[in-house]
Amino acid sequence: MTESVMILVIDLEATCDEGEAMPPGDMEIIEIGAVWASPNGSLHECFQTFVQPVLNPRLTAFCTGLTGIRQEDVATALRFPEAAAALAEFAGLHPGGQRWWGSWGRYDFTQFGRDCARHGVDDPLAGLEHINLKRSFANARGIKEVGLAKALQLADLSLEGRYHRGLDDARNIVRLLPWCLPAAI
Secondary structure, three states, rough: OOOOOOOOOOOEEEOOOOOOOOOOOOOOOEEEEEEEEEEOOOOEEEEOOOOOOOOOOOOOHHHHHHOOOOHHHHHOOHHHHHHHHHHHHOOOOOOOOOOEEOOOOOHHHHHHHHHHHHOOOOOOOOOOOEEEEHHHHHHOOOOOOOOOOHEEEEHHOOOOOOOOOOHHHHHHHHHHHHHOOOOOO
């Protein structure tokens, strides 16, 4: 592994409700947390923004309870096109060499696609290959895929910050990179 390799770790929070009250196609990004890191888990730069939802502008009590994101956090936040542009600028901080973006599972990858299509904007992460770090962690350990909290426990690390907050979860994922990334990176 070379230290010139960088990975952009991203965690999204989205509108949600209990059970199946909100179909996945109606969910919208309400927070983007991103961290540029080295494969060894060294954190370099951080990015965080709230995003104003348009389909379901009122957060559900379930969503607020799960994430801690309040209505006032998203009411005056950037709209998705502006948030995507800010993320694209952040993603451009490390332009050379091998670059990937990773998330804990495929949800974040899929949700980006949904929101980009919904708002008619280009993918802010175009040019970066996606790595499913949840799957990488499971493959490296020879186990089934597990949630972030369980993965931290298996790596003998404690959760830092608030679970289900974009930037806090991204930082915790970075701490797991030494157990996630293939030796070829």
